[in-house]
Structures are given as C-alpha cells and as structure tokens.
Amino acid sequence: MVIARKVETEKLPGLIERPVARLGLAYVWVAYIAFGLAALAGMVQGMVRGGILELPSWTNYYQILTAHGVLMALIFTTFFIVGFLLTGVARTTGGSLPSTALRCGWAGWILMVVGTLMAVVTILRNEASVLYTFYAPLKASPYFYIGTALLVVGSWFGGFAIFASYSKWKREHKGEVSPLFVFMSVTTFVMWIIATLPVAVEVIFQLIPWSLGLSPTINIMLSRTLFWFFGHPLVYFWLMPAYIAWYVCLPRVIGGHVFSDSLSRLAFILLLLFSIPVGFHHQLMEPGISAGWKMIHVTLTLIVVIPSLMTAFSIFAVFETTGRKKGGVGLFGWLKKLPWTDVRFFAPFVGMLFFIPGGAGGIINASNQMNAVVHNTLWVTGHFHITVGAAVALTFFGVSFWLIPVLTGRTLTRTANRMGMVQTVFWAVGMFLMSFAMHFMGLQGAPRRTDYTTYMDHPTALGWMDYQRMMAFGGGLLFVAAILLILILLYLTFKAPKGYMEYPIGETEQEQQIPGILERWPVWVGLIAFLIVMAYGYPIMELLQHPAPGSPPFKTW
C-alpha cells in the first residue's frame, strides 16, 4: 500500500520552492560557465582578426570561432532560457513544479550537459572546427553531431516540464485564463519543438550516418534547408524569453502594469506563426532554390514587423503611463520618472535601444536583392551581436541580477546593483564599438568568419584594418564586462546577504477579457503546419525528387 505523504517543502522568500530553485540555478550556472568560456574565445578571436594577437600553433582561429559560436549561441542561451522559464512558470503557478515537471527538468539538464561536453571535447580536440552552423560537406567527428542532438533533445525535456505544469494548472483551474508568463513560455516551447524537428532530422538521418561512413554522400541543399528551417526560429527562441521579461517582468520592476494581456498573447501567437516558414531568407544567395520561393519566404519573414511594432508600442506605453503616474508631465517628462539607477530596469532598457537598429538591419538582411550587399560579410556578424549579443543578452543579464538572488534566497545589494550598472555600460559601449565597426566593414565587403588576412596586401582589404582594430577594442571591453558579470553573479550566488528578493511578475491594471481562441492550441499548431507545408512542402519535395549529385565528407582544417 502506498501511503501518501505530505512533503513539507520550504519556500524561499521570493515565493519559489527549494527544489525548483535548485533546478533553476543548475541551468543558469551552466549557462554562465559557457558564457564565460565563450566570452574568452570571443575576445581572443577579435584580437586575432584585429591583427593584435597571433595564435600559438596548437590552436587556430576557426577552432576558437567554433567554440565561441557553439558556447554562446547554443549553450549559454538554451540553458539560460530553460532555467528562466521553468522558474517563472513555477512562480506564476504557486511556487512549485509538479514532480513530473521536476523530473523532466533534471532529465533535460543531464542530457544537455552530456551533449555540451561531447561537443566541447570534440571542438577542443580540433575534430569539429565546422562552426556552429556545421555546414556539410565539412565533416566533424560523429560525437559532435551526437552531442548537438542530445542538447536539442534535452531542451525538449525542458519544454515537456513546462507543458506538464501548464496542464496541471489547467486541470486545477478549469475555465480560467492561464497566467501570462505560463502562456508565453508554452508558446515559446511549442515554437521551439516544432522548429527543432527538422534539424534533428538533419543530424540524425543525414549527418550522423554520413559522418560514421554509413552513407557515402550527403544531399547538401537538403541539409542546408533543414538547418535553416530551424536556424531562423532559433533566433526567436532567444528573443521570446527576452520579450517575456519585457512584457511580464519589467512592468513590475518599474512599478507599473502590463499594458494589455490579450495583445501580449496575440503578439506571441504571431511570433509563433511567422518564425518558422521563413528559412530561405538565409539562403537567398544560394543556387538550387528559385527566386519565387525565396520571395515567398521573404514576405513571410517581413510579417514579423507587426508583432515587433506591437511589442514596441506596448513596452513604451507601459513606460509612459508608469512615468506619468509617478508625476512625470509634458511630452517627455515621464522619462525622468523611470528607475534609471535600478539595473533590473537599466540593463534590459539598454538592450531595447540596441534592438531598434537591430530590427532595421534585419529588414535589410531579409530583403532579397539587398542581401547581396551584406551576405556573409561582417555586417551580419554585427547584426546578430546587437540583437542577440546586446538586446537579448542584456535582458538576460538584467533578469539574472534578480533571478539568482531569488533562487538563492539572497538580495541584490546596492553595491551589487551599482556594479551591475557599470557592467551594463561596459557591455553596451564595447558592443557599440564592435558592432559599429562590423556593420561598417561589412558594407565595404569584409567577409565574416575569416582569420586575419590582408589578401596579399590588396588595397581594398588594407582599407578595413583600422575598423578591425576598433572591433578588437570593443571585444576587449566586452570581455571586461563579461568578467565583471561573472563576479557579480558569483557574489549573488554565494555571498550576498540573505533576504527577500522579488520575482517580478506584472499584472494588468483591471481584469481583462481574453478571447478563448488564444489558448486553443490545436488551431495554432494546425495553422503553423499549414504555413510550413505551404512554404516548404514543394521545395523539399523537389530537393528529394531531383537532388543534386551528393557530396562525400571533407576535413579541410
């Protein structure tokens, strides 16, 4: 006979139960270990490209570049996102996670850590200098591909944990509208699981057998198409959690209210629909895809302007109404009333400022023939450093400054807050200098993903050198900011005084009517399936029926 036992679980002052806090900390700290290593690799890379540093013979630029890309773009982001969303879902559903969700959460963590170690070891052994896009027919060690597959599958378990909490909440609150944080987390993971299916297919059915020598050749265009089917939604997977912090957490941080619950949900549904059927805009300069199909994807890509404008409006409306309530008058008087010295607000706000040129640059990248000017140049590197490297990263830093104290039962002290402000400024200035130089050089044609070179002292390439040094200088500042960040987070984890730290969750000012359709998932999943079949069905069928001659593996490094 099973005896039901009531387990006394202790809640931390920030309204999170200890088991959830432990899980959250485990995710967040793996994220920041990866971040620290990635920042070091990034700094070295910038110095090498800037002509300031020469690498010893036991390593090379592309190995370090692979490490930077994989650790920063795949490991840091994914671990942080799963950790952040799991704790937020717990916070908004009563402070705990059901035991299934906790088990899924830990299973995912273990799979992701094992996958990460496999990928990192193969990179360190120089068996996987294929960059984080791992384009065939460059062939890495099979363990690199298996590692990435484990990372992806592990992240699904993070999603299952969120779905389990959501369905338990639904059962216990029949007819009620789910908390906004939970709804947005579920949307993010529905998107993520659909988007990662094709890359899982690419890795499991194409890359692994081919790298093991079981299949002699690989269909290059199919592998790239499956990769970019995933590659663009990947950037929304970074962005949507940052949007959650902007929509749900920031209003509370500044002492205001969520602008509109239903509009926030609608924006997320639009992001869900239009993040996936758009991958060809990364393949605009490639042969084997007709101009017409490229245009269809470009059009679907640009629709993301609508939820982006909705987000910009909502966020600034919250800032203005809150500032006015605090006594701000005149056209811009409310700006003065915002909490500029609170890093929990300041860091994400600076991130938002970066996102304005980031979004504009994104429109240029996605615009068909305009892409020819910037494709594979440093412009693109500059673009994703101000979007994911500034807007998303600064938001994650801002979240970490309160999330880690919440999870450790400590508080963000005034000094730590001030150090956070300094850190934000260093990161922002470094990112500005580096990405400005990158954008500028990109327009002149300087290629991305390229070791230091003068192309036999060609005058065109020599003209880039000053900007390459500026880029390296920015990278140096970013590294200083990264070290400072890790020190602050260590302090918040182990040393800061115990006490109450709020997990900021905003609410609307009045009860709002939410259209039920927004939570009818079969409708949205059906719509995405339709859009995907429309955008990808015919091109993928063509790739399978009339493939180009396949490619054998190459190891050219």
Place this chain on the structure above:
Amino acid sequence: MHLHKYEKIWLMLGGGALALFIVLLCVNAFAMGMAPPSDMEMIDPAEVTKTPPFDNPGLKQVGEKEYDAYMTAFAFGFSPTKMEVPVGSTVNFHVTSPDVVHGFQIPGTNVNFMVMPGHINSATHTFDKPGEYLIICNEYCGAGHQVMATTIIVK
C-alpha cells in the same frame, strides 16, 4: 480584443509601410530583373574537372563587350587565377565547387553568392571603372579560408 486608438494608428502605418515595402521588393525582383542569384543548374562535384566548360576554366568572349567567366572555387583558391577585361565589359560569372561550400564575392560590387558542390551559381556585373578587383571566398571552407582570393583586372 481592445486596441488603443494610438496603437491602431501605429499598426496601420507600420502595416502600410510593410505592404509597400514588399510590393517594391517584388517589383525589384521580378519586373526589374534583380532577383537574387538562383541558378538551378546542377553538376557532379566529383566530375567538375572533366565537365566542360569547367574542365578549362576561363573567360570566353560572347559579345562585343560581354564575357562568360567559368570558374571553379576549391579549397583554397579560384581557377583561373588571372583574368583581364576591358573597361565597360559585362561579365557573367558561373562558378561551381568540387569540394566544400564556398562563397564568391567582389567587394565594392553587388556580386556575392554561394558556391555549392553539385550546383552552378551565377551573377552578372558590368565593370565601369578600371582597377584590380578583389574576388574572395566569404564562406568558411577550412584552414586556408583566409587566403582564398583572386583578382580580376579591368583595364
């Protein structure tokens, strides 16, 4: 769902600008012939050096001031290594790869496309100014990627 009046205006302006932008892109691509390089021709990457015209890469004059440049991009170089055309020439580049994925870019022009094994990709450019134009690989292709370049001289 309630929409604030200002939000309606904001979204209508944004949506309108977006629609106009997409129409312009379509006109640009399809009516003015400025679609991105999307060559559909295929080739066996193992047979590139035996398949004409890539068995003998180089410039072929096809008009008074027009040339076809058949080129191969490989780890880590381009063939042919030397090309020269008179000022005002239009050059149609056709490029393929016998090994990994490469890029083909002429900084300062709009020539920029991917070179894939199994496919031929193409772009056209008219060189109105004299000079030695740099041609570089802009897709990571291995340890020597940074030296993969050639030039085209316009006299």
